[in-house]
Amino acid sequence: MKRNITVNICGSLYNIDEDAYTLLNKYLDDTRAFFSRQPEGKEIADDIEWRVSELMSEMRASGSAIVTIEDVQNIIQRVGTPEEMGETNPGPDLATESHGNETVPPPPPATNRGVKADKKLYRDFDHKMLGGVLAGFGQYFGIDPLWLRLLAVVLAVVSWGTAIILYILLWILIPPAATPADKLRMRGEPVNMESLGDEIISTNTGTDCRRNDASFINSLLHLLCVLLKGALTVLGVMAILMLGGTGLWMIVMMVWAIISADSFIHEVFGIDYGAINLGTVLPPVPTWGLFVSGLVCLGLTIYLLIYLMMRMAGKTGRLPKWRLGTTMIAWVASLILSAVCLGAIIGNITRESSIFNRTMTEYRQHRDQQAMAESLRELRNNGWTLEKSRNVKHFISNYENYQGVRGRRYLHAYHPSGDMDYEVVRHIKVAPGQYVLTAAARTDGNGAEIFAVNGAGHRNFAEIPAYGSEGGGIWLEATKFVEADTVGTSVEYKQMKRIAKVNDDKGYGWSRVIVSDITVGPDSVLTYGVTNCSPSSIWDGTWLSASDFKLTPDNKNSSNKSQ
Amino acid sequence: MNVDNAKSQMRKGMLEYCVMLLLRREACYASDIISQLKEARLIVVEGTLYPLLTRLKNDNLLSYRWQESTQGPPRKYYSLTEEGDAFLAQLDAAWNDLAHTVNLIKS
Numbered sequence: 257m258k259r260n261i262t263v264n265i266c267g268s269l270y271n272i273d274e275d276a277y278t279l280l281n282k283y284l285d286d287t288r289a290f291f292s293r294q295p296e297g298k299e300i301a302d303d304i305e306w307r308v309s310e311l312m313s314e315m316r317a318s319g320s321a322i323v324t325i326e327d328v329q330n331i332i333q334r335v336g337t338p339e340e341m342g343e344t345n346p347g348p349d350l351a352t353e354s355h356g357n358e359t360v361p362p363p364p365p366a367t368n369r370g371v372k373a374d375k376k377l378y379r380d381f382d383h384k385m386l387g388g389v390l391a392g393f394g395q396y397f398g399i400d401p402l403w404l405r406l407l408a409v410v411l412a413v414v415s416w417g418t419a420i421i422l423y424i425l426l427w428i429l430i431p432p433a434a435t436p437a438d439k440l441r442m443r444g445e446p447v448n449m450e451s452l453g454d455e456i457i458s459t460n461t462g463t464d465c466r467r468n469d470a471s472f473i474n475s476l477l478h479l480l481c482v483l484l485k486g487a488l489t490v491l492g493v494m495a496i497l498m499l500g501g502t503g504l505w506m507i508v509m510m511v512w513a514i515i516s517a518d519s520f521i522h523e524v525f526g527i528d529y530g531a532i533n534l535g536t537v538l539p540p541v542p543t544w545g546l547f548v549s550g551l552v553c554l555g556l557t558i559y560l561l562i563y564l565m566m567r568m569a570g571k572t573g574r575l576p577k578w579r580l581g582t583t584m585i586a587w588v589a590s591l592i593l594s595a596v597c598l599g600a601i602i603g604n605i606t607r608e609s610s611i612f613n614r615t616m617t618e619y620r621q622h623r624d625q626q627a628m629a630e631s632l633r634e635l636r637n638n639g640w641t642l643e644k645s646r647n648v649k650h651f652i653s654n655y656e657n658y659q660g661v662r663g664r665r666y667l668h669a670y671h672p673s674g675d676m677d678y679e680v681v682r683h684i685k686v687a688p689g690q691y692v693l694t695a696a697a698r699t700d701g702n703g704a705e706i707f708a709v710n711g712a713g714h715r716n717f718a719e720i721p722a723y724g725s726e727g728g729g730i731w732l733e734a735t736k737f738v739e740a741d742t743v744g745t746s747v748e749y750k751q752m753k754r755i756a757k758v759n760d761d762k763g764y765g766w767s768r769v770i771v772s773d774i775t776v777g778p779d780s781v782l783t784y785g786v787t788n789c790s791p792s793s794i795w796d797g798t799w800l801s802a803s804d805f806k807l808t809p810d811n812k813n814s815s816n817k818s819q
Numbered sequence: 820m821n822v823d824n825a826k827s828q829m830r831k832g833m834l835e836y837c838v839m840l841l842l843r844r845e846a847c848y849a850s851d852i853i854s855q856l857k858e859a860r861l862i863v864v865e866g867t868l869y870p871l872l873t874r875l876k877n878d879n880l881l882s883y884r885w886q887e888s889t890q891g892p893p894r895k896y897y898s899l900t901e902e903g904d905a906f907l908a909q910l911d912a913a914w915n916d917l918a919h920t921v922n923l924i925k926s
Binding site: 299334 | 850863864865866867870872873874895
């Protein structure tokens with residue numbers, strides 16, 4: 257069966273086979289191109305086209321209703337290729353003339369005619385196993401593709417499949433030998449009327465050289481190809497779905513972030529996603545439905561738009577009605593399905609949006625609890641007990657150490673309005689005797705104390721000087737020391753200089769706090785620590801810090817009352 | 820140089836003269852010229868004629884008019900112009916000269 261085309265040549269209509277049409281079209285194009293180099297070329301080409309038409313009408317008059325490829329070849333034989341017609345070229349080989357047989361001439365050796373074309377790399381469809389890449393290489397290098405295929409299998413195994421990616425890349429990059437001219441170029445044969453005609457005939461009559469080797473290796477390769485094709489298809493579909501799914505997921509995440517707008521910027525990426533069940537928010541069926549129908553809809557829209565544009569530009573013919581109809585129906589269906597799925601998802605999100613907020617709140621509480629638990633654990637590990645804590649979230653900080661050492665931990669409490677209770681103590685056992693407790697501490701208000709209580713309940717304390725977060729006793733001392741020491745080489749000097757330099761030479765407000773005259777009784781019990789809940793004074797600050805607690809025996813034993 | 824090529828060159832040189840001779844006898848279509856030239860084995864491929872006709876026409880040696888045809892489109896009906904007649908007369912003289920010379924040499 258052959259497709260049949262009606263052509264109009266110089267005002268006459270002819271029925272012509274599709275392959276014959278291809279050849280004739282190529283012939284007339286070539287002629288036109290050949291003579292276009294001459295000033296009167298168009299006229300000559302028109303005359304030749306006219307002659308072709310005349311010969312075809314003669315054939316029709318003699319009874320052949322349809323122009324076949326053989327007819328076209330005869331016409332070309334009679335009228336001659338453009339190269340033979342050229343006046344400036346050396347004359348045609350008249351050897352054939354003396355044979356006198358014009359209708360069935362022996363095919364001239366192809367290499368004599370036309371310009372010898374360079375071999376070009378194409379994918380060889382006629383001998384393909386998978387994509388025709390290796391068959392094409394075989395044509396290009398003149399090797400039996402079987403060896404290339406075996407080599408490729410070995411490569412694929414040895415390279416752990418990397419070679420497959422290379423193959424796919426080549427598959428994409430190398431063009432297929434789609435037209436008869438491509439096939440000729442692929443084989444390195446010249447592209448001219450005769451060769452092209454032969455190629456078209458051989459392709460159409462099925463006498464092409466497609467090899468149906470039933471050898472063991474070939475059937476094995478075939479099996480491998482079928483498997484590989486299947487695997488590639490599955491992989492490709494999966495990749496598309498995964499890519500699309502990821503993209504959709506990201507969009508959903510962003511929408512979600514906007515919906516749960518409450519300080520989402522810093523929450524959304526630190527969020528404990530496990531705490532939120534996305535499945536209840538994004539029902540799987542509408543999500544996938546939206547994804548698939550959205551893809552189909554997008555593809556069809558682009559297809560229809562391109563078709564419409566081509567139609568308007570007159571670059572393409574009218575699509576068959578049934579095809580246009582099914583495409584339109586599919587497009588509308590995918591559009592409706594997308595809308596329905598989107599509606600379902602949006603409805604679900606609106607319904608479940610309270611879940612977001614609740615979950616966010618829960619999450620934040622959970623996180624704070626975790627931070628508190630972490631701080632508590634750290635306190636305990638260092639022998640501290642959280643005696644009182646109200647409205648205090650963090651008990652430890654590490655940003656503003658008086659030596660400027662980042663990461664050194666110290667006790668710390670803060671509340672924006674100071675409405676908090678904070679008391680951290682150590683319960684220890686020491687030998688009975690007199691002791692002095694020193695600590696480094698700071699605060700921004702009155703009423704914070706370093707204290708010690710002995711077994712008998714006697715309480716000694718010293719208030720933390722309220723320097724705020726700049727200056728401080730330790731810093732002042734260090735600054736004075738640095739100013740006084742003109743030599744500046746001792747280890748102590750270096751330490752002091754470091755302290756003086758803290759916070760751009762401003763200090764962080766730390767002072768040395770000394771609690772003296774601590775008497776530990778025979779029970780050896782002592783409790784010391786830091787608090788803002790003093791029994792004797794009222795707290796009016798918002799934060800306090802303390803560290804470097806040191807209990808030393810008071811050897812002087814003098815009852816010098818000082819703070 | 821083989822004999823075929825030499826023959827071909829000779830015929831080629833004669834082609835223009837012969838086409839004009841045919842047209843002096845009677846005005847005719849390109850297809851008529853082709854069939855007569857083919858009979859005389861002066862051309863192999865028909866396409867050769869068209870560039871020649873176009874060139875002669877552009878040199879004002881011949882002209883054509885469109886003639887309606889019973890089947891197919893109108894056809895070009897070629898005839899010699901006066902210039903063409905004069906040109907052909909010169910060619911005639913040259914040919915007689917040439918034939919005379921050749922015969923003289925041969926005998």
